[in-house]
Amino acid sequence: MCAKTLTIDGNEVSAADDATILDAATEAGIKIPTLCHLEGVYDIGACRLCLVEAVGIPKLLPACTTKVVEGMNVRTDTERIRKYRRINLELLFAERNHVCSVCVSNNHCELQTLAYNHGMDHVRYDYLFPKWAVDTTHPRYGMDHNRCILCTRCVRVCWHVEGAGTLNTAGRGARSQIIADLIQPWGEADSCTSCGKCVMACPTGALFQRGATVGEMEHDREKLEFIITAREKKQWIP
Amino acid sequence: MVLNDLIQIKERELASRKKYVLRCCMAAGCMSSNAQSLKDELEKAVAAAGLKDEVEVRGVGCLKLCCQGPLVQADPAEILYERVKPEDAAAIVAALKGGQAKVSQGDLNHPFFTRQMSIVLANSGIVDPERIDSYIAADGYLALRNALREMEPKEVTDTIVRSGLRGRGGAGFPTGLKWGTVAKSTGTKKYVICNADEGDPGAFMDRSVLESDPHAVLEGMALAAYAVGADQGYIYVRAEYPLAISRLQTAIKQAKQYGLLGSGVFESPFNLTIDLRLGAGAFVCGEETALMASVEGKRGTPRPRPPFPAEKGLWNCPTLINNVETFANVPAIVRNGAEWFAGIGTEKSKGTKVFALAGKIKNTGLIEVPMGTKLRDIVEDMGGGAPDGGTIKAVQTGGPSGGCIPAGSLDTPVDYESLSKLGSIMGSGGMIVMDQATDMVDVARFFMEFCMDESCGKCVPCRAGTAQMHHLLSKIVARxxxxxxxxxxxxLCDMVKHTSLCGLGQTAPNPVMSTLRFFRGEYTERLQPDTLGRPGTESAVPAGSRAT
Incomplete structure (x- = not known):
């Protein structure tokens, strides 16, 4: 195996023979935004946020799936690319309901962070916001399709890390959705091992641990009564 | 099967020809207007007249002038009967030996017929697609025999390279170059795939070819498989084409019986199995990487290229994938030679192209014309112009990936480069004619709705971008x-075009961009003042915020 040298944003970098542009950039400390990329599972080139320009190649290249070529001259942050990235993010925010203030992932969401980083202070497109159901049939986890960006990171960890093959994609276009088994309520999907890897993989608040969402906190009044009874009557029974 | 057998079948078939032939179109168009009962009635009428020994009633493929179906052509008198009803059968049979049947007759000297040049459709309307002997009588499988017994695989590829044939699926990639790449790719297992997932609105060329001459496609695939070193072929045909599927199944079965498919074809070491795979109704499965995922039994979504199918295709093996019409050209090229084919058409676009003429035009149907024919000749001479005295406003080619060519550019020759200069594409061959009553913004919205519905949903620009563009177009239509x-x-047009993962998304903005280019006024006249009271004219928007 021989290494390759290339230029990324004016910096000469070396990369392993089978490295992708994203690998090479990451190693050189150059940050390329991604959403569908997840370390540990294979790449699909779907979110199109990591598109970069390469001198002499008319098409934009997805950094996550394009292998480095000797002498390649890559530019990751041109005005044109920044414009496309911002439109891409705006499209995602207009496509489904991503109201951050009431989201379980608020302030630790990859989509939100990318929007901040790209100066997306408002969305110019009309919000389409179709009504999607929230699946809370699983005892430990919930799935909110309204927050889903269909990056399929959950599907890939479910199949290729856990090996359960519970999650999948169904439907097409804007009507695509993540499903459990054969479009069953998640809680009834026999193949699910409840490993929670999908929740760890999710870049937004689409997959979450139950008990953590807005409105889910329950006041345990009985506990209070128990303590008062114990203090006043010296009885340790409810 | 050896050469002698082939010759014997041909001679036997020709010797059994009867004096009179009634060719009944049995392609889907005429079938849907009762062609089957018409053919039955004709057979009964022949029997009743005691002419069974003299008259053959032959079910054939498409007779091309679909709008006048059901069609029957009487030979040797060369009379084309139009809109024939089953009750006309006796009159047509009676007229065979002179006299006139009181049935509407088409003009076979009309430019619609005379300007056609048939290579792909040479057998269409002549051979019986359900009988392999009929195809062999038209020199079918001769090219395959000659290639297998007298040519090296590389010579076959070279023939295709020299012929200048380009992919008929729409993009026009040089076919010989593709074959050469697959042939050179290393791998013990290789595949050939025929893409018969025709899905553009208004396009029915591939369906007609499959219904009219399925053996030509099989022979083309076999020649390709020999050239690239494949022994397994798949025809990916959409399930909405039941007649094409049934004729392909019949053709494959007959070819196997004759030893023209299977092991040791023409007693050579060449083996080939061809199987059908049916699409499940997704337009995107016409995109080659999605098609291959679907053949593998996976969800039909495209993946980034490279690697191209020629290097890593079906189950990661080198795979050749061509369109129906491309394969149907191959036997004729091998039979007649590369130079013959290269002598037809223009400098960069060789041969002929089949178009499905549809829309606001008098003669709708199937035409095959040499590359370089002017659009005006096609729509005005052959198509007969707009019906009811209307005038043609635009011609749409390339379906949802193509564009609208305005009437002012009708003198453009039909070839890959000229059409793309006008912001359209050759496409697979759908040609929809629009008259003055057509609302171009609504046309753009129609195609955008199609792309939005058919987007697989994998990449963001295509999934969310087409939805947003459709929303904006609907707003414009609604003023x-x-x-x-x-x-x-x-x-958004610019962004979706340049950032989408596959061809569907990359070309989805084309109908919008092309109607904006030639019919911008239809967009701007509907614009309204905005909430700041700025008028609905384009100058109201600061130049900086406009797309470049």
Whole structure:
């Protein structure tokens, strides 16, 4: 195996023979935004946020799936690319309901962070916001399709890390959705091992641990009564 | 099967020909207007007249002038009967030996017929697609025999290279170059795939070829498989084409019986199995990487290229994938030679192209013309212009990936380069004619709705972008959009075109961009003042915010 040298944003970098542009950039400390990329599972080139320009190649290249070529001259942050990235993010925010203030992932969401980083202070497109159901049939986890960006990171960890093959994609276009088994309520999907890897993989608040969402906190009044009874009557029974 | 057998079958078939032939179109168009009972009635009428020894009633493929179906052609008198009803059968049989049947007759000297040049459709309307002997009588499988017994695989590829044949699926990639790449790719297992997932609205060329001459496609695939070193072929045909599927199944079965498919074809070491795979109704499965995923039994979504199918295709093996019409050209090229084919058409676009003429035009149907024929000749001479005294406004080619060519550019020759200069594409062959009553913004919205519905949903620009563009177009049609909305639409066209993962998304903005280019007024006249009171004219939007 021989290494390759290339230029990324004016910096000469070396990369392993089978490295992708994203690998090479990451190693050189150059940050390329991604959403569908997840370390540990294979790449699909779907979110199109990591598109970069390469001198002499008319098409934009997805950094996550394009292998480095000797002498390649890559530019990751041109005005044109920044414009496309911002439109891409705006499209995602207009496509489904991503109201951050009431989201379980608020302030630790990859989509939100990318929007901040790209100066997306408002969305110019009309919000389409179709009504999607929230699946809370699983005892430990919930799935909110309204927050889903269909990056399929959950599907890939479910199949290729856990090996359960519970999650999948169904439907097409804007009507695509993540499903459990054969479009069953998640809680009834026999193949699910409840490993929670999908929740760890999710870049937004689409997959979450139950008990953590807005409105889910329950006041345990009985506990209070128990303590008062114990203090006043010296009885340790409810 | 050896050469002698082939010759014997041909001679036997020709010797059994009867004096009179009634060719009944049995392609889907005529079948849907009762052609089957018409053919039955004709057979009964022949029997009743005691002419069974003299008259053959032959079910054939497409007779091309679909709008006048059901069609029957009487030979040797060369009379084309139009809109024939089953009750006309006796009159047509009676007229065979002179006299006139009181049935509407088509003009076979009309430019619609005389300007056609048939290579792909040479057997269409002549051979019986359900009988392999009929195809062999038209020199079918001769090219395959000669290639297998007298040519090296490389010579076959070279023939295709020299012929200048380009992919008929729409993009026009040089076919010989593709074959050469697959042939050179290393791998013990290789595949050939025929893409018969025709899905553009208004396009029915591939369906007609499959229904009319399925053996030509099989022979083309076999020649390709020999050239690239494949022993397994798949025809991916959409399930909505039941007649094409049944004729392909019949053809494959007959070819196997004759030893023209299977092991040791023409007693050579060449083996080939061809199987059918049916599409499940997704337009995107016409995209080659999605098609291959579907053949593998996976969800039909495209993946980034490279690697190209020629290097890593079906189950990661080198795979050749061509369109129906491309394969149907191959036997004729091998039989007649590369130079013959290269002598037809223009400098960069060789041969002929089949178009499905549809829309606001008198003669709708199937035409095959040499590359370089002017659009005006096709729509005005052959198509007969707009019906009811209307005038043609535009011609749409390339379906949802193509564009609208305005009437002013009708003198453009039909070839890959000229059409793309006009912001359209050759496409697979759908040609929809539009008259003055057509609303171009609505046309753009129709195609955008199609792309939005057919987007697989994998990549963001295509999934969310087409939805947003459709939303903006609907606003413009409803006269609720501002100049800023139009600017957003143009910006989205640029973004979706350049950032989408596959061809569906990359070409989805084409109908919008092309109607904006030639019919911008139809967009701007509907714009409304915005909330700041700025008028609905384009100058109201600061230049900086407009798409470049």
């Amino acid at each position: 609720k959009a501002t100049a800023e909305d139009l600017a957003k639409l143009e910006e």
